[in-house]
Amino acid sequence: MTIxxxxxxxxxxxxxxxxxDQSQKxxxxxxxxxxxxxxxxxxxxxEVLVARCLKFICCDGVEPGSIMxxxxxxxxxxxxQDRLAEAFxxxxxxxxxxxAIDPSALRIGTLHGLCNDILQExxxxxxxxxxxLDEAESSLIIHKAVHKKVDDLGLFPALYAQFDYLxxxxxxxxxxxxxxxxxxxQMFGRVVEDMVDRNxxxxxxxxxxxxxxxxxxxxxxxxxxxxxxxxxxxxxxxTFLDTGQGTVFLDGDGSGxxxxxxxxxxxxxxxxxxxxxxxxxxxxxxxxxxxxxVGDDDQALYRFRGGTVECMVGFPPACQSHWGVAPHxxxxxxxxxxxxxxxxxxxxxxxxxPQMNQPDVRIAGxxxxxxxxxxxxxxxxxxxxxxxxDACANRVAQLAADLKTHGIIEDYSQCVLLLRSAKNSxxxxxxxxxxxxxxxxxxxxxxSKDYLQKAEIAQCxxxxxxxxxxxxxxxxxxxxxxxxxxxxxxxxxxxxxAAAHPDLAQYVTRGAQEIASKGVDxxxxxxxxxxxxxxxxxxxxxxxxxxxxxxxxxSKLTRLFxxxxxxxxxxxxxxxxxxxxxxxxxxxGFYYGFCxxxxxxxxxxxxxxxxxxxxxxxxxxxxxxxxxxxxxxxFVATLGQTVSSSNAHHLExxxxxxxxxxxxxxxxxxxxxxxxxxxxHYVAYSRAKHALIxxxxxxxxxxxxxxxxxxxxxxxxxxxxxxxxx
DNA sequence: CTGGGTGCAGTTTTT
DNA sequence: CTGCACCCAG
Numbered sequence: 001m002t003i004x005x006x007x008x009x010x011x012x013x014x015x016x017x018x019x020x021d022q023s024q025k026x027x028x029x030x031x032x033x034x035x036x037x038x039x040x041x042x043x044x045x046x047e048v049l050v051a052r053c054l055k056f057i058c059c060d061g062v063e064p065g066s067i068m069x070x071x072x073x074x075x076x077x078x079x080x081q082d083r084l085a086e087a088f089x090x091x092x093x094x095x096x097x098x099x100a101i102d103p104s105a106l107r108i109g110t111l112h113g114l115c116n117d118i119l120q121e122x123x124x125x126x127x128x129x130x131x132x133l134d135e136a137e138s139s140l141i142i143h144k145a146v147h148k149k150v151d152d153l154g155l156f157p158a159l160y161a162q163f164d165y166l167x168x169x170x171x172x173x174x175x176x177x178x179x180x181x182x183x184x185x186q187m188f189g190r191v192v193e194d195m196v197d198r199n200x201x202x203x204x205x206x207x208x209x210x211x212x213x214x215x216x217x218x219x220x221x222x223x224x225x226x227x228x229x230x231x232x233x234x235x236x237x238x239t240f241l242d243t244g245q246g247t248v249f250l251d252g253d254g255s256g257x258x259x260x261x262x263x264x265x266x267x268x269x270x271x272x273x274x275x276x277x278x279x280x281x282x283x284x285x286x287x288x289x290x291x292x293x294v295g296d297d298d299q300a301l302y303r304f305r306g307g308t309v310e311c312m313v314g315f316p317p318a319c320q321s322h323w324g325v326a327p328h329x330x331x332x333x334x335x336x337x338x339x340x341x342x343x344x345x346x347x348x349x350x351x352x353x354p355q356m357n358q359p360d361v362r363i364a365g366x367x368x369x370x371x372x373x374x375x376x377x378x379x380x381x382x383x384x385x386x387x388x389x390d391a392c393a394n395r396v397a398q399l400a401a402d403l404k405t406h407g408i409i410e411d412y413s414q415c416v417l418l419l420r421s422a423k424n425s426x427x428x429x430x431x432x433x434x435x436x437x438x439x440x441x442x443x444x445x446x447x448s449k450d451y452l453q454k455a456e457i458a459q460c461x462x463x464x465x466x467x468x469x470x471x472x473x474x475x476x477x478x479x480x481x482x483x484x485x486x487x488x489x490x491x492x493x494x495x496x497x498a499a500a501h502p503d504l505a506q507y508v509t510r511g512a513q514e515i516a517s518k519g520v521d522x523x524x525x526x527x528x529x530x531x532x533x534x535x536x537x538x539x540x541x542x543x544x545x546x547x548x549x550x551x552x553x554x555s556k557l558t559r560l561f562x563x564x565x566x567x568x569x570x571x572x573x574x575x576x577x578x579x580x581x582x583x584x585x586x587x588x589g590f591y592y593g594f595c596x597x598x599x600x601x602x603x604x605x606x607x608x609x610x611x612x613x614x615x616x617x618x619x620x621x622x623x624x625x626x627x628x629x630x631x632x633x634x635f636v637a638t639l640g641q642t643v644s645s646s647n648a649h650h651l652e653x654x655x656x657x658x659x660x661x662x663x664x665x666x667x668x669x670x671x672x673x674x675x676x677x678x679x680x681h682y683v684a685y686s687r688a689k690h691a692l693i694x695x696x697x698x699x700x701x702x703x704x705x706x707x708x709x710x711x712x713x714x715x716x717x718x719x720x721x722x723x724x725x726x
Numbered sequence: 727c728t729g730g731g732t733g734c735a736g737t738t739t740t741t
Numbered sequence: 742c743t744g745c746a747c748c749c750a751g
Contacts, residue, residue, distance in 0.1 A: 073740065112741045134741080168736090169742045230741045271740095305740060388747075421737055427745075428737090624738055642744070646737085680738085699746065702728075 002061050003095045005029045012051050015090040020044075020051075021372075027330040028052045032288040034319045034327035036312075038297065038363045041346070041686035042337025042630065045294050049267055050083050052292060053106070056263050058091060058098055065105035065259040068283070070114060072268040072302075076628070077109045080267065084108065111276055112230055115237035122245050127236045130228045135185075136597065137563040138229045142188075143181040143593055144567045145221040146214070150184065153217075155210040162207030163187065165650045176480070177592070178600050187211055188218045190651045192231035193273045193306040195660040208658065225567075231306075234275045241282045250283070262290055269295035269315070271307035274659065281322050289323050297363050298350055299683050301624055303676055304648045313360055314664040321664070329363075333370045337630050338689055340371035341380035346686045352712040353705075355674040360665045376690060384635075384695045389426075392695045393435035396635050399693070400618060401439045403633065412441060412618035414632040418684045421638070422622050428638060429620050436618060444617035455493065456541065456550050457557055462494025463504060463535045467511040468572070474587040483591065483599045497540065504538035516580040524572040524582070528565045531572075532558055556603060564594045623684045634688035636681075639710035640700030645673040677709035 003011070009028065013019050020028070024044060027037050028051045039045035053069055056062040069084075071077045084103065092098040107114055119127040133141070150156065160172045166183040167175060190196070191211065201212035222228060228236065240246045252260035264283050266272070272280070284291040293315060300309035311318075319327045335343050347368040350356055384399070386392045396417065403409045421428040422445055429445065436443045465472070465487065472491065475484055498505040511531065515524055526534070535541070536554060544550040568589040575581045612629055613619035619631075649669045656663070667675065685692055696710075705712055 110741060116741095132741090135739095233741085301738080302740075304738065307740095423737085425735080427735065622738060624740095640745090641737095644744090697746080698727085 001097055001100060003058050003091075003098065005055065005059050007095060008051070008055055008059055008091070011091045011094050012047075012054075012087065014094065015087060016047075020047075021334045023330055023332050023334070024048050024051075027332065028055055030328055030330065032290055033325060034284070034289050034315075034323070035292045036315050036327045036329045036363075037292065037294040037332060038329065038366055039294055039332035040296055040335060040369045041299065041683075042335040043332035043369075044334075044336060045296075045332060046080065046083065046267070048332065049265055049292070049294050050080065050087055053084060053265055054087055054091065057088075057101060057103060057106075058095075062263055063105070063259050064101070064103045065107075066262040067265070068107045068114065068261060068263070069265045070109065070111045070267065072110065072271055074110060074113070076267065077113070081108050111279070112233055115233055115279075118249060119233075119237060119240060122240070122249060124236070124240050124243075124245060126239070127228070127233075130226055132233060133222075133227050133229045133563075135230075136560050136601070136603075137227075139181055139185055139597060139601070140564055140567050140593065141221050141225060141227070142184050142218065143177060143597070144589070145224070146184060146218050147177055147180055149217040149221075150180075150214045153210075153213055155214055156180070158207045158210040159183075159187075159214065162211075162654070163651075166647050176596075178596050182600075184214060184218070186647060186651065188215055189229075189231050190306065190655055191215050192235050193275050194652065194655050195275050195278060196655050196658045197660050200658045204658070231275070234279065238275060238279050238282065241279070250286070262286075263292075264290065265292040265294070267294050269293035270297050270300040270309050270312045271295070271302040272311040273306035273308060274311065274661070274663070277311045277318070278661065281318065285322075287323070289319070289325065297366075298679055299627065299686075300676070300679055301627060301683060303652070303672075304646055306648070308652065308663070309675075309679075310360075310663050310665040310667075313363055316364075317664045329365075331365075331367055333367050334372045335369045336372045338371065338686070339373055339380045339691075340375045342685075342688050342692050343369050343371035345381045345692065346682065349685060349712055350678065350682050353674070353678055353709070355671055356678060358667075358671065361667070361671075361675055378691065380688075380690065381692045382694075384693060385698060385701060387698050389697055390431045390435070392637065392697060393431040394438070396432060396637070396693070396695050397435035397439040397441060400436075400441055400633075400635075409632060411615055413444075413613040413615055415618055415635065416613075416626065416629075416631040416633075416687065417618070417620045417635045417637060418623050418626055418687065419620065419636075419638045420623060420641070420680075422620050422625075432620065432637065436620075442617045443620055444613045445620040453489075454550075454553055456544050456554055458490045458493035459497055460532070460535055460541065460554065460557065461487075462490040462492070463498075463508050464532055465491055466494060466508050467515070467531060467535075468582045468590070469587055470512040470516075473581075474584065475591065479591055480596075480599075483595050486599050487591065487595055501539050504535070504540075507534065507538055515574065515582060518574045519579045520574060521576050522574045524574065527571045529558065529562045532561055560597075560603075561594070564590075568593060623680055626687050627683055630687055630689055632688075632690045633693065634684070634691070635693045635695055636684045637695040639681075639694060639696050640703050640708050641710070642703075642707060643674050643677045643709050645669050646676075649673055649676075674709060681709055 009020060009025055027048045037045065037048065053067065056067055057064055069080065071080055088103050116132060163183060166186055167179055170179065198212050198215065201208040222232065241250065248258055250261055252258050261283060264280060266280060280291060295312050297309050297312050300307060316327055319325055356362060384392055384395045386395060400412065400415055404412065409415065417432055419429055424430055424433055433443060475487060568586060572586065573583050575583045649672060653669055
C-alpha cells in the first residue's frame with residue numbers, strides 16, 4: 001500500500017525531470033518530531049513542502065484526513081492544492097499500489113479558512129450562526145456602534161495620549177469619526193492577535209484600562225451583530241481547542257469517524273502572528289509533535305498585519321520550552337532561480353548590515369545562499385542613475401524596449417518593475433507609467449486602478465443618490481470637502497449618462513417621485529439594497545455584465561452596501577418631520593459612514609486570474625505582490641527612503657508587556673524597523689533570474705548606508721556597476 | 727559632489 | 742507635519 005522514501009524521491013525527480021538537492025531530500029524524508037525548514041529565496045520550498053506531505057501519505061501511510069497544510073493567502077493555498085494533486089497523480093501513475101489512497105481528505109487552506117470550516121463542522125457553540133465580517137464590515141460596526149460607546153465612556157483622551165501614533169500627526173481635536181474608527185480597529189485587532197491579557201490591561205489602569213473597556217464594547221457590538229472578525233475567528237478556534245469538542249478534533253473519537261490530527265505543515269511561517277503560533281503549538285501538543293514549518297526569516301513582510309518574524313526565529317526555543325525537544329533544522333540554500341552574480345549580491349546585501357548580524361535577528365547558523373546556476377555574460381546587477389526620476393524612468397523604458405528589439409526577451413512579461421507602492425502618482429509609479437506609455441509599452445498594473453473613479457461605480461452610486469436625495473439637499477457644509485467632491489462627481493457621472501439611458505432615468509425619477517409623495521415616517525419599498533440591485537438591472541449596467549472586472553467591482557460595492565444597510569437600518573423610511581424626504585439620520589449615515597469609508601479607505605481591485613501578468617504587458621507591482629514570484633529582468637525603483645517605524649511597530653511594543661505568553665525574541669523599534677526595511681529590499685532583489693537593475697536618482701544615492709536600507713550597510717559602495725547601454 | 731533651501735504630496739495589504 | 746524631489750551655489 002505504500003512506497004519507500006527513495007521511491008518517492010525518485011518519483012518526484014522523474015516528474016520534475018531534474019534532481020532534488022541533498023537538503024531538499026533531507027527535509028522531505030525527515031521522520032517524526034518538529035522540523036524547521038529555513039528556505040532562502042528560489043530554493044524550492046513549496047516543492048519540498050508538497051513532497052513532504054506526500055511522504056506522510058504515500059510512505060508513512062498517514063491518513064490524509066489527519067494532515068493539515070496551511071499557507072498565508074488563498075492564492076498560495078490554491079497553488080499548493082494544485083501542485084499536490086498533480087504530484088500525487090504522477091506518483092500514483094508510477095506506483096499503482098498508491099491507487100487506494102484518496103488525498104482529497106487532506107485539510108489544505110489558509111489558517112482562517114480551515115478554522116472556520118472546522119468550527120462549523122463541529123458546530124462549536126460559541127461560533128454558531130456567526131457571520132464572518134471582512135475588514136470593511138468590521139470598520140462600519142466600529143464607526144456605527146463602538147465609537148459612540150467609547151466616547152460616552154470618556155475614553156478618548158486616555159487612548160489618544162497613549163496611541164497618538166495611530167493618528168498621523170493630527171491633533172486630537174481635529175480627528176474625524178473615521179480616524180477613530182480605523183485606530184480602534186487596529187488596537188482591537190492587535191489585542192486579539194497578540195493574545196493580550198485583558199485582566200492585565202485592566203489592572204494597569206489609564207490608557208490600558210481604557211483599551212480594555214473599548215475592546216469590551218467592540219466584543220459587545222460583535223455579539224449583538226452575531227458576527228466575528230478574522231482575528232476573533234482565530235481566538236474562537238484557540239478556545240475551541242481546549243474544549244471537549246476540541247479534544248475530539250485533536251485526538252479523534254476512537255471509532256475512526258473523526259480521525260486524530262497527527263501532522264501539521266505550515267508554509268510562510270515567517271509571517272505568523274502570536275495567536276497563530278499558539279494555535280500551531282496547541283495542534284501539535286501530543287508527542288511526537290509532528291509539525292513542519294517552512295519559511296524565510298529574511299523575507300518577512302507582514303508586520304503591519306501582526307506577523308512577527310520572531311515566531312520563526314524563536315521556533316527552536318518555543319519547541320524547547322513547550323515540549324522539551326529541539327526541532328530538527330534543515331537549511332535550503334541551493335538557489336535554483338538566479339544567476340550567481342545576483343545570488344552573491346543578495347548574500348552580500350543581507351549580511352552587509354550590522355543590524356542583521358545581531359543575535360536572534362536571523363535564524364541561528366543560517367548559511368548563505370548557494371548558486372546552482374553560473375553567471376551570465378552580461379552584468380547581472382547594475383544601476384540606472386540619472387539626476388531626475390523621469391530621466392530614470394525613460395531609461396528603464398528605453399532599456400525594456402531595447403531588450404525586446406534585440407530579442408533578449410520575447411515578451412515584456414518576462415520583466416517587472418518593483419516599487420513600494422504601485423500607485424499612479426509622481427512619488428510612486430507615475431513617471432514610470434508615462435515613460436512606458438511614451439515607448440508604447442503596454443503596462444499591467446492592477447494596483448494603480450482607482451476603483452471609486454470607475455464609470456460603473458460612479459454611475460450606480462450617482463443614480464442611487466438621485467433617488468434618495470434628488471436635490472442633494474443633505475450634502476451640507478459639514479461634509480468634508482473630499483467626500484463632497486467624490487459624491488458630486490458620482491452624481492455628475494450619472495447625470496451625463498441619464499439621457500442616453502431613458503429606462504434607467506425613468507426608474508430613478510419615479511423612485512424619487514414616490515419618496516417625495518410620501519408623508520412623514522412612511523416605509524419606503526423595496527428594501528434598500530434592492531434599490532441598488534434594481535438600478536443595476538437597467539442599462540448601461542446590464543451591458544457591463546460579462547466583463548469580469550466590472551462584475552467583480554459591482555459585486556464588491558453591493559456587498560459593502562448591504563453590510564452598511566444592515567448596520568444603519570433597512571428598509572428606508574421617510575423622515576419623522578420632513579415629509580417626502582428619506583430619514584435625515586439615515587442619509588447622514590450614508591454620506592458620512594458609507595461614502596466616508598469609501599473616500600478614506602478606498603477599495604482595491606482584485607486581481608482575479610492566476611496569471612501573474614498577461615502576455616504582452618510589462619508588469620508594475622508592489623514588492624508585496626511580487627513575493628514568491630520570479631522574473632528574468634527585475635527593475636527596482638523608489639529606493640533610498642529613510643527607514644522609519646510603523647504603527648505596527650509601536651502597537652507591538654506597547655502591548656508586549658501585557659501578552660499572555662511573552663515572546664522569546666524581542667527587538668527594539670529602532671532595530672526592527674531596519675530589519676523590516678532590509679527584508680523588503682531583499683525580497684525585491686531576490687526576484688531576479690538573469691538581471692537586477694536598480695533605478696535611482698543621484699539624490700537617492702546620496703543617502704548612505706546609515707540613512708537608508710536600499711544600498712547595503714557599507715555605505716552602498718558596492719553599487720558601482722552602471723548598466724551598459726545596448 | 728555636497729550643503730542647504732523651497733515647494734509639494736501624502737505606504738505596503740491579507741484573512 | 743514630515744520627508745522627498747529638485748534646484749542652486751560653491
